[in-house]
Amino acid sequence: PRFFALVPAAGVGERSGAGMPKQYVEIAGRPMLAHTLAALAEVPRLAQTLVVLSPDDERFEAALPGYAGWVARVGGASRAESVLGGLAELRRRGAADDDWVLVHDAARCLLRPEWVDALIDACQHDAVGGLLAQPIADTLKAGDAGGRVTATVDRRDKWAAQTPQMFRAGLVQRALAVLGAAATDEASAVEALGLAPRLVRTSMANFKVTWPEDFELARRLLEHK
Numbered sequence: 001p002r003f004f005a006l007v008p009a010a011g012v013g014e015r016s017g018a019g020m021p022k023q024y025v026e027i028a029g030r031p032m033l034a035h036t037l038a039a040l041a042e043v044p045r046l047a048q049t050l051v052v053l054s055p056d057d058e059r060f061e062a063a064l065p066g067y068a069g070w071v072a073r074v075g076g077a078s079r080a081e082s083v084l085g086g087l088a089e090l091r092r093r094g095a096a097d098d099d100w101v102l103v104h105d106a107a108r109c110l111l112r113p114e115w116v117d118a119l120i121d122a123c124q125h126d127a128v129g130g131l132l133a134q135p136i137a138d139t140l141k142a143g144d145a146g147g148r149v150t151a152t153v154d155r156r157d158k159w160a161a162q163t164p165q166m167f168r169a170g171l172v173q174r175a176l177a178v179l180g181a182a183a184t185d186e187a188s189a190v191e192a193l194g195l196a197p198r199l200v201r202t203s204m205a206n207f208k209v210t211w212p213e214d215f216e217l218a219r220r221l222l223e224h225k
């Protein structure tokens with residue numbers, strides 16, 4: 001089987017406060033999406049990377065001039081729909097049922113090739129697949145709309161799910177089609193089929209740039225790489 005990467009980059013990034021889709025915000029001299037794709041390009045085992053854009057994206061060509069990889073303007077209203085559109089495109093371009101697809105958020109621009117290699121090493125002989133994740137170090141609280149604690153959640157068996165998340169193309173396509181737009185990651189869709197994805201421990205530096213203050217932290221990390 002081959003390994004493909006699929007990068008959903010069709011979000012609007014409302015929480016970032018950037019006034020443009022966050023994947024195009026410049027960090028350390030180039031757009032966030034360019035950092036993400038550069039890291040994936042350093043993983044020799046990946047046969048191809050497919051970037052999923054919104055059908056009305058007007059920034060990609062200017063942000064990544066001359067980009068030679070695969071691009072599909074099939075983004076949807078939710079992340080799950082964007083990934084499903086990308087999976088259909090990968091199948092059209094020849095990905096088989098048992099080829100692996102590593103779905104990676106455009107907004108995790110701190111990605112390092114060695115983390116991708118670790119995921120592939122840990123999962124390529126697994127019956128289900130798996131994801132990069134980080135055990136929760138903080139005490140976890142549930143809160144209400146008024147900003148008050150409603151409960152303390154046992155953190156002992158909790159992990160923060162990251163990406164890439166790696167599953168066979170056929171399986172993840174079936175799983176997302178069943179769970180639909182409700183899935184915020186691929187693993188949850190696979191879990192809904194009764195399967196248990198493998199957790200592959202990784203670094204907190206693989207965080208998703210989401211809130212306004214995240215851009216400064218990402219800049220510092222990228223400038224000192």
Ligand code: C5P
Pocket residue numbers: 008009010011012013023052075076077078079080082083104105106107108208210
């Ligand atoms: O919104 P969230 O931070 O969960 O988005 C994670 C990734 O999914 C981002 O890279 C974003 O561009 C992508 N996304 C997408 N299509 C959507 C929503 C999010 O490709 N409709």
